[in-house]
Amino acid sequence: MFRPTVCFGATGGESLSDRFRFDLSRALVIAGFIFYIPANFLPVMTITITGEVEPLTVMGGVWELYETGLAPVAAIVFLASIVVPILKLSIMAWILALHGSDIHRQRRMELHGFLLKIGTWAMIDIFLLSVLTAVGQLGILASVTPERGALFYAAMLISNVLATDIYKPWLIWQESEPQTS
Amino acid sequence: MSNLSKTDHGQVVTIHRRGIAWVWIFPVLAALATTWLFFAQWASQGPEIEIVFDEAPGIEPGKTSLYYRGVNSGTVQAVRIQDDLQTVAVKVRLEGFASNLATEETKYWIDRPVISLTELTGLESIVRGNSLQAGTPGGKKQYQFIGHPKPPIIAPDSQTFSFWLDGAQISFLSRGTPVYHRGVKVGVVSQKILAPDGRASLQVSVEAAYRDSIRANSRFWSVPWTSVTLGAGGLSIDVPGVESLLHGGLAYDNFGVSGNPAEPNSRFEFFPNESAARASGEPLTINFRDARGLRAGHTAVCYLGHPIGILESVTADPTNQNIRATVRLQPEFQNLAKTTTVFTLVRPQISLEGVSGLETLVTGEFLALEPGIDGEPATVFTARSVGDLEWRRIQAEQNGLKIRLTAANLPNIDKGAPVYHRGITVGTVLDKTLDDKNQPSLDIAIRPEFRSSLAVNSRFWRVPATSIKAGAGVLQVDIAGVESLLRGGIAFDTFATKGKEAQGGESFRLFDDEQAARALSSPIRIRFDSGRGLVAGRSQVRYLGVPIGLVESVEPKSGYIFVNVRLDEGYDFLRREGSIFSIVRPNISLQGITGLETLVSGVYIVVVPGSSSKTSDSFVGVSSFEYDNVMPTGLNIFLTTPNSPIGKGTQVFYKGVPVGQVTEKNLSSDGREVVFRVVIDRKYDQFVRANSRFWDSSGLKASVGILKFRIQTESNLAPAGQVSFATPDGPAMGAPAKTGEKFILNATPKPEWLNWNPSIPED
Numbered sequence: 019m020f021r022p023t024v025c026f027g028a029t030g031g032e033s034l035s036d037r038f039r040f041d042l043s044r045a046l047v048i049a050g051f052i053f054y055i056p057a058n059f060l061p062v063m064t065i066t067i068t069g070e071v072e073p074l075t076v077m078g079g080v081w082e083l084y085e086t087g088l089a090p091v092a093a094i095v096f097l098a099s100i101v102v103p104i105l106k107l108s109i110m111a112w113i114l115a116l117h118g119s120d121i122h123r124q125r126r127m128e129l130h131g132f133l134l135k136i137g138t139w140a141m142i143d144i145f146l147l148s149v150l151t152a153v154g155q156l157g158i159l160a161s162v163t164p165e166r167g168a169l170f171y172a173a174m175l176i177s178n179v180l181a182t183d184i185y186k187p188w189l190i191w192q193e194s195e196p197q198t199s
Numbered sequence: 200m201s202n203l204s205k206t207d208h209g210q211v212v213t214i215h216r217r218g219i220a221w222v223w224i225f226p227v228l229a230a231l232a233t234t235w236l237f238f239a240q241w242a243s244q245g246p247e248i249e250i251v252f253d254e255a256p257g258i259e260p261g262k263t264s265l266y267y268r269g270v271n272s273g274t275v276q277a278v279r280i281q282d283d284l285q286t287v288a289v290k291v292r293l294e295g296f297a298s299n300l301a302t303e304e305t306k307y308w309i310d311r312p313v314i315s316l317t318e319l320t321g322l323e324s325i326v327r328g329n330s331l332q333a334g335t336p337g338g339k340k341q342y343q344f345i346g347h348p349k350p351p352i353i354a355p356d357s358q359t360f361s362f363w364l365d366g367a368q369i370s371f372l373s374r375g376t377p378v379y380h381r382g383v384k385v386g387v388v389s390q391k392i393l394a395p396d397g398r399a400s401l402q403v404s405v406e407a408a409y410r411d412s413i414r415a416n417s418r419f420w421s422v423p424w425t426s427v428t429l430g431a432g433g434l435s436i437d438v439p440g441v442e443s444l445l446h447g448g449l450a451y452d453n454f455g456v457s458g459n460p461a462e463p464n465s466r467f468e469f470f471p472n473e474s475a476a477r478a479s480g481e482p483l484t485i486n487f488r489d490a491r492g493l494r495a496g497h498t499a500v501c502y503l504g505h506p507i508g509i510l511e512s513v514t515a516d517p518t519n520q521n522i523r524a525t526v527r528l529q530p531e532f533q534n535l536a537k538t539t540t541v542f543t544l545v546r547p548q549i550s551l552e553g554v555s556g557l558e559t560l561v562t563g564e565f566l567a568l569e570p571g572i573d574g575e576p577a578t579v580f581t582a583r584s585v586g587d588l589e590w591r592r593i594q595a596e597q598n599g600l601k602i603r604l605t606a607a608n609l610p611n612i613d614k615g616a617p618v619y620h621r622g623i624t625v626g627t628v629l630d631k632t633l634d635d636k637n638q639p640s641l642d643i644a645i646r647p648e649f650r651s652s653l654a655v656n657s658r659f660w661r662v663p664a665t666s667i668k669a670g671a672g673v674l675q676v677d678i679a680g681v682e683s684l685l686r687g688g689i690a691f692d693t694f695a696t697k698g699k700e701a702q703g704g705e706s707f708r709l710f711d712d713e714q715a716a717r718a719l720s721s722p723i724r725i726r727f728d729s730g731r732g733l734v735a736g737r738s739q740v741r742y743l744g745v746p747i748g749l750v751e752s753v754e755p756k757s758g759y760i761f762v763n764v765r766l767d768e769g770y771d772f773l774r775r776e777g778s779i780f781s782i783v784r785p786n787i788s789l790q791g792i793t794g795l796e797t798l799v800s801g802v803y804i805v806v807v808p809g810s811s812s813k814t815s816d817s818f819v820g821v822s823s824f825e826y827d828n829v830m831p832t833g834l835n836i837f838l839t840t841p842n843s844p845i846g847k848g849t850q851v852f853y854k855g856v857p858v859g860q861v862t863e864k865n866l867s868s869d870g871r872e873v874v875f876r877v878v879i880d881r882k883y884d885q886f887v888r889a890n891s892r893f894w895d896s897s898g899l900k901a902s903v904g905i906l907k908f909r910i911q912t913e914s915n916l917a918p919a920g921q922v923s924f925a926t927p928d929g930p931a932m933g934a935p936a937k938t939g940e941k942f943i944l945n946a947t948p949k950p951e952w953l954n955w956n957p958s959i960p961e962d
Contacts, residue, residue, distance in 0.1 A: 045222040
């Protein structure tokens with residue numbers, strides 16, 4: 019069996035033990051789940067258009083889009099901003115839950131690789147919000163300000179990404195260890 | 200491999216124990232943050248309140264905010280229509296810090312833009328949409344409210360003092376109308392309601408700081424949005440303020456009368472205007488025969504032209520066919536109402552008698568108050584209903600100085616004609632009658648304030664409706680006044696030193712015109728050969744071109760015309776013996792044109808004063824004394840000659856310088872000689888001496904040989920010839936020539952005459 023110890027580099031490979039990676043990943047996933055709640059219940063931003071103040075939660079934004087007749091866009095945003103994060107968290111949780119077991123190892127590998135790949139795009143919402151905040155300052159006509167929900171949303175996404183990144187693919191293949199040791 | 204793996208594993212265990220404790224910080228932190236967040240969210244929420252509105256336009260759940268003092272203090276959670284479909288309930292979640300808004304005194308209203316002529320509010324709601332507003336909280340906790348349809352007019356937190364005004368005329372006053380006290384805005388009308396008793400009432404809220412200015416006896420009136428004053432000073436438009444331009448306004452004052460501070464919610468009466476508000480005195484009743492022009496609330500009571508009261512109401516009194524007017528005076532003038540006080544309704548009057556009360560066309564009719572000098576205070580009066588002119592007449596009749604004027608005839612003057620003194624109307628003609636001697640006479644009255652201007656030696660004359668004076672180059676049209684334009688008048692003045700003041704009852708002579716009145720002295724009688732052109736009472740006597748007297752009468756007697764002339768005062772020196780009176784008529788001849796002005800002014804008599812010291816009242820006039828304006832006076836001498844072609848206007852030369860003129864050519868009484876009257880300019884009269892020699896020098900020129908010319912000069916039509924004279928040297932010259940001295944006009948000079956060259960000092 020190949021040991022890509024060298025491959026994983028002097029930093030990651032040797033500074034963090036596999037067990038620590040597993041634990042940290044688990045902790046982050048749990049934190050992610052916790053963050054997910056306020057991230058979706060609190061408004062992520064306030065849009066003020068011609069004096070009309072509108073605090074928007076993520077779901078509120080989707081609903082807004084749907085109400086204005088942009089159902090496809092609403093669907094995309096709903097998927098990208100609400101379904102995908104929770105799906106990612108769930109997948110990660112599933113991978114971690116099966117840690118040490120030998121079932122679906124191949125599938126777990128694939129899913130983990132997929133998570134890593136799309137992890138690059140995880141912060142797209144936050145990025146968009148920051149761009150919107152920067153651009154959407156039109157004085158009295160319109161303004162966009164981020165709300166506390168955005169902080170939790172970002173924290174949720176970061177937890178998710180870090181959890182995915184810290185949990186390494188080889189750990190999937192690790193045999194479960196006797197709990198006594 | 201497994202060895203290595205085991206070694207690794209051993210290391211991990213140690214980290215594993217510590218690691219577990221460390222990594223679980225993340226979920227714990229996440230949980231804490233979330234919990235804190237939700238707790239904070241919950242803690243920041245205040246109670247939920249419900250506000251019931253009649254309608255709730257623009258109120259949206261989740262979006263519309265509740266503002267208190269401009270701060271977002273809550274959010275609308277739900278809007279629903281009540282079961283009865285009559286009202287709308289709005290549920291509002293207050294912010295935690297605004298929990299105290301849920302009290303019973305808090306007023307809630309919907310802030311929406313109001314853009315009208317009188318109001319411009321809620322502009323921010325155009326941008327942000329309608330919002331809920333909360334007023335000042337206070338009182339017990341409460342969670343159910345009835346919303347107000349309009350924002351309160353008073354700033355939510357200001358301490359105000361409110362009271363009520365009752366009045367009939369509050370139509371243009373409305374909610375928001377400003378209230379002024381001496382020009383300072385102190386409050387607003389906060390409510391306008393119809394009281395159960397049917398009277399309209401205004402609730403006025405005044406800032407607490409101004410509370411002391413409202414007294415129990417304060418009087419309120421409405422300020423018109425603008426006042427236009429039209430008067431002698433021009434047209435002025437007053438606008439108290441831009442705000443009142445839209446709203447009108449209310450003002451109050453207690454006009455210097457002190458009073459107790461007003462109680463809150465007390466009721467005041469409201470007056471339509473300031474004069475009504477000012478007139479707070481006891482009501483006076485005035486009975487009118489004719490109430491045309493009386494307007495309750497508008498007709499002012501004026502004392503010496505100053506408004507001091509107002510007509511409050513007008514009622515008909517059927518029992519004695521009167522109109523009963525109730526008048527209130529300003530309290531400080533209340534003492535003018537005495538039993539002898541007279542009220543007169545002044546209204547414009549345009550009649551042949553005159554124009555009076557014209558100002559009332561602009562100001563409206565007013566009641567003139569003529570205070571009685573004594574008498575008890577009274578409250579019931581009977582008004583006079585006469586015009587101002589009539590009133591003035593009555594006044595003059597009652598108090599004025601009454602005198603009588605007599606004249607030969609009295610055209611154009613009637614009762615009521617004005618009497619002028621130096622252009623001022625000082626009296627009026629009371630009556631026109633025939634006196635005992637069947638002579639027309641006028642009774643006139645001089646107003647008391649002018650009685651001092653009438654002296655016993657004052658002279659009266661008629662002022663014609665219009666007089667046109669034409670003089671040399673001047674045409675003057677005199678109109679004494681509008682009144683006299685219609686019917687003429689009488690004027691008087693004292694030309695001489697003023698005598699005693701007239702006491703009344705005297706009789707004066709009325710002269711036909713000012714000229715006649717001015718001519719004071721005893722008449723001078725002048726005999727003329729012909730009185731052609733002289734008009735009694737019209738022809739003037741002039742001295743140096745200035746009119747100084749008047750021909751009083753012209754009467755033919757035994758072949759002559761005797762003219763009586765009166766000279767103005769101060770011209771007695773013209774009465775000397777030797778003064779020459781002559782009639783000036785227009786004369787056009789080749790010698791010149793003279794007296795042209797008489798074409799316009801009429802023939803006049805010119806006088807040249809004589810040098811004698813004796814006075815005389817009887818003169819023989821010279822009928823055609825052509826008078827040169829250039830040499831108005833001078834030494835008059837006569838030249839005699841058996842025959843001469845020289846005519847009138849011939850110049851008289853001394854050393855070639857013209858010094859005089861032949862002014863008259865006559866036959867001597869025996870018919871043997873021609874007599875020339877020569878006037879030597881006064882400047883040169885010392886050159887004419889007893890021994891001066893005169894000759895006809897026109898012949899010298901004619902000797903050039905034009906015989907025909909000389910023959911033709913025998914007519915007056917020919918150009919003038921020349922007369923020259925010379926005076927001997929030294930003592931031989933003799934005494935200076937006297938007026939009227941006679942000289943011989945020689946046909947030719949002796950040669951030695953031409954060499955005389957005396958040195959004659961000026962007198």
